[in-house]
Amino acid sequence: MSATVEERPTPALTEPRKVAPAKDSRKLIRSQVRAGWLFLAPALLHSGIFIVIPVVAAIVLSFTDYSFGDSWSWIGFANYSELFQDVDFRAALANTLLYAVVVVPLSMAISLAVAIGLNQKIKAIGFFRTAFYLPTVTATVAIATIWLWIYNPGSGLANGFLSLFGFAPGRWLSDPSTALPSLMVVGIWQGLGTKIIIYLAALQGVSRDLMESASLDGANRWQRFVNVTWPALGPVQFFVLVTSIVGTFQVFDLVYVMTRGGPGTETHVLVLDIYQNAFQALRLGFASAETVIMMLVIAIFIGLGRLLQKADVND
Amino acid sequence: MTSATVPATSVQSAAKPEGIRIGRILLYVGLSIGAILMITPFLWMVLTAFKNDLEIMKFSWLPSELRWRNFVEAMQTAPFLRYFRNSLFIAVGETAFTLAVCTTAGYALAKLPIRGSKALLSYFILLLLVPFQIILVPLFLIVKSIPLFGGNNILGQGGIGWLNSWWGLIIPLGAAPLFTFLARQFYVSIPTELAQAARVDGLGEFGIFWRIMTPLVKPALITICVFQIEAAWNGFLWPLMITTSDSLRPLQLGLAIFAQNPAEVQWPYLMAGTTLATLPMIVMFVFAQKRFVEGMAHVGIKG
Numbered sequence: 001m002s003a004t005v006e007e008r009p010t011p012a013l014t015e016p017r018k019v020a021p022a023k024d025s026r027k028l029i030r031s032q033v034r035a036g037w038l039f040l041a042p043a044l045l046h047s048g049i050f051i052v053i054p055v056v057a058a059i060v061l062s063f064t065d066y067s068f069g070d071s072w073s074w075i076g077f078a079n080y081s082e083l084f085q086d087v088d089f090r091a092a093l094a095n096t097l098l099y100a101v102v103v104v105p106l107s108m109a110i111s112l113a114v115a116i117g118l119n120q121k122i123k124a125i126g127f128f129r130t131a132f133y134l135p136t137v138t139a140t141v142a143i144a145t146i147w148l149w150i151y152n153p154g155s156g157l158a159n160g161f162l163s164l165f166g167f168a169p170g171r172w173l174s175d176p177s178t179a180l181p182s183l184m185v186v187g188i189w190q191g192l193g194t195k196i197i198i199y200l201a202a203l204q205g206v207s208r209d210l211m212e213s214a215s216l217d218g219a220n221r222w223q224r225f226v227n228v229t230w231p232a233l234g235p236v237q238f239f240v241l242v243t244s245i246v247g248t249f250q251v252f253d254l255v256y257v258m259t260r261g262g263p264g265t266e267t268h269v270l271v272l273d274i275y276q277n278a279f280q281a282l283r284l285g286f287a288s289a290e291t292v293i294m295m296l297v298i299a300i301f302i303g304l305g306r307l308l309q310k311a312d313v314n315d
Numbered sequence: 316m317t318s319a320t321v322p323a324t325s326v327q328s329a330a331k332p333e334g335i336r337i338g339r340i341l342l343y344v345g346l347s348i349g350a351i352l353m354i355t356p357f358l359w360m361v362l363t364a365f366k367n368d369l370e371i372m373k374f375s376w377l378p379s380e381l382r383w384r385n386f387v388e389a390m391q392t393a394p395f396l397r398y399f400r401n402s403l404f405i406a407v408g409e410t411a412f413t414l415a416v417c418t419t420a421g422y423a424l425a426k427l428p429i430r431g432s433k434a435l436l437s438y439f440i441l442l443l444l445v446p447f448q449i450i451l452v453p454l455f456l457i458v459k460s461i462p463l464f465g466g467n468n469i470l471g472q473g474g475i476g477w478l479n480s481w482w483g484l485i486i487p488l489g490a491a492p493l494f495t496f497l498a499r500q501f502y503v504s505i506p507t508e509l510a511q512a513a514r515v516d517g518l519g520e521f522g523i524f525w526r527i528m529t530p531l532v533k534p535a536l537i538t539i540c541v542f543q544i545e546a547a548w549n550g551f552l553w554p555l556m557i558t559t560s561d562s563l564r565p566l567q568l569g570l571a572i573f574a575q576n577p578a579e580v581q582w583p584y585l586m587a588g589t590t591l592a593t594l595p596m597i598v599m600f601v602f603a604q605k606r607f608v609e610g611m612a613h614v615g616i617k618g
Contacts, residue, residue, distance in 0.1 A: 035520030036427030043420030054450035
């Protein structure tokens with residue numbers, strides 16, 4: 001933090017000024033504006049260089065065959081048409097969509113339920129808060145490693161647990177039919193913490209007066225939830241929805257450590273495909289086209305979420 | 316946020332205490348089952364870290380003895396200490412950078428008379444929605460062509476720029492728009508009169524920001540710190556992309572390399588390493604959790 005921002009020489013604190021005359025106050029405003037822009041400059045510069053330019057660049061690169069070399073050329077929509085023929089990409093897109101469609105609603109519903117539970121006056125709130133947030137503070141790589149071991153067919157916790165009830169052991173991550181669902185479980189489990197905390201914060205902001213008067217009017221628990229709590233959660237729902245959609249589309253570390261996209265392409269996801277095309281096949285243009293598609297899909301999802309929310313409000 | 320002082324729906328609890336009590340029990344049972352599901356994998360991790368090679372061949376809960384030396388041996392099989400130091404360095408650097416950039420920006424957006432500050436706020440909120448993965452490839456190129464670093468000329472050509480450097484690990488992912496937004500939400504709720512009074516007393520704009528306003532937003536600073544340390548500590552994809560040497564690699568990459576070949580994984584060592592990597596974040600959260608929740612409250616509520 002640089003101290004150079006202090007443009008105006010500051011009079012010593014010991015001689016407080018009397019009420020500033022009008023001419024002075026305009027100067028005062030001007031110095032505030034100047035300070036404001038100076039304060040903002042680093043953030044604007046940083047976001048411009050490291051977010052805005054990359055977004056624009058991704059779009060531009062997607063129309064080229066750039067691959068780290070010196071020469072490249074415009075190839076129009078060739079990357080895109082190739083993408084839709086690409087088996088790996090199609091598998092990755094399908095898997096990512098499926099992953100998002102299952103994980104987002106389930107994790108939102110579970111977190112809301114837990115948050116409502118935690119919002120009651122209960123003992124040991126700190127313990128519960130920490131317990132549910134534990135997976136979120138832990139690195140995904142660490143999480144993935146633990147679950148890799150849990151899903152271990154020979155001596156893992158998952159099969160150990162099943163055997164208590166006399167079930168046959170599963171092969172979990174190496175079985176094509178259970179690989180993706182196994183990852184979804186971990187994804188949901190890990191993502192609960194943040195959502196619970198956001199919901200909890202929002203629930204504490206739901207007007208007590210409204211709740212009280214609703215219960216005085218004879219509304220039961222469920223009616224109060226539907227008519228008071230649910231509408232009040234509107235903006236937060238949207239925030240959680242957007243961050244969860246973005247989060248599920250970003251799934252990478254989990255897959256990278258646990259399955260590497262296998263068996264076959266059963267758990268091949270978009271970011272893994274982008275990573276492989278960009279940094280192993282070194283086809284940056286092609287990978288950029290993938291990211292543009294991903295951007296569009298996320299935008300569509302968020303748009304759908306918005307529509308759902310609007311429909312919900314109009315009910 | 317101020318829930319504690321309000322008696323919870325006293326009207327109802329007087330009316331039907333029996334139903335309430337059963338509901339209460341169910342609530343505790345449900346939450347406890349949930350908490351067990353959350354904690355069990357971590358417990359399993361710690362227990363496995365103490366086992367020997369034979370014990371892990373078949374399923375068991377408790378280790379026959381506590382093999383503390385697994386931790387020591389795990390630290391020796393990979394340069395874990397160096398990974399640890401690297402992660403710490405990245406986390407501290409990124410957090411300091413984020414605090415400096417985001418509190419100033421958030422304060423300016425909240426309290427200084429800038430034309431178009433509403434639009435700028437929308438700009439930051441919009442950026443919040445850009446997933447990191449989308450800008451992965453171009454970001455890599457930009458970092459590679461930072462002028463005058465890593466052998467680059469003034470046009471950013473010819474060298475590797477910030478690749479494989481602390482700069483590249485720390486700066487691009489610091490100062491996320493989320494934190495500017497978060498900081499702004501806190502400064503907004505502080506009365507402007509405080510700043511005015513200080514101004515009349517002749518304090519400069521930076522002094523007002525630094526000495527008057529910022530000390531009042533401690534929960535925001537804690538929330539930003541927790542979030543940013545956590546993100547930096549747990550970062551994986553970005554360091555994987557831009558580092559090629561062990562001397563810069565953070566902890567998570569070290570763990571992943573450990574887990575790479577499922578046939579030869581030495582589970583006790585891996586779990587010992589994972590336990591050590593996880594512990595600092597858990598301890599941090601336990602200490603910060605109350606303030607942290609207060610901090611989160613501001614994100615959602617005031618738009």
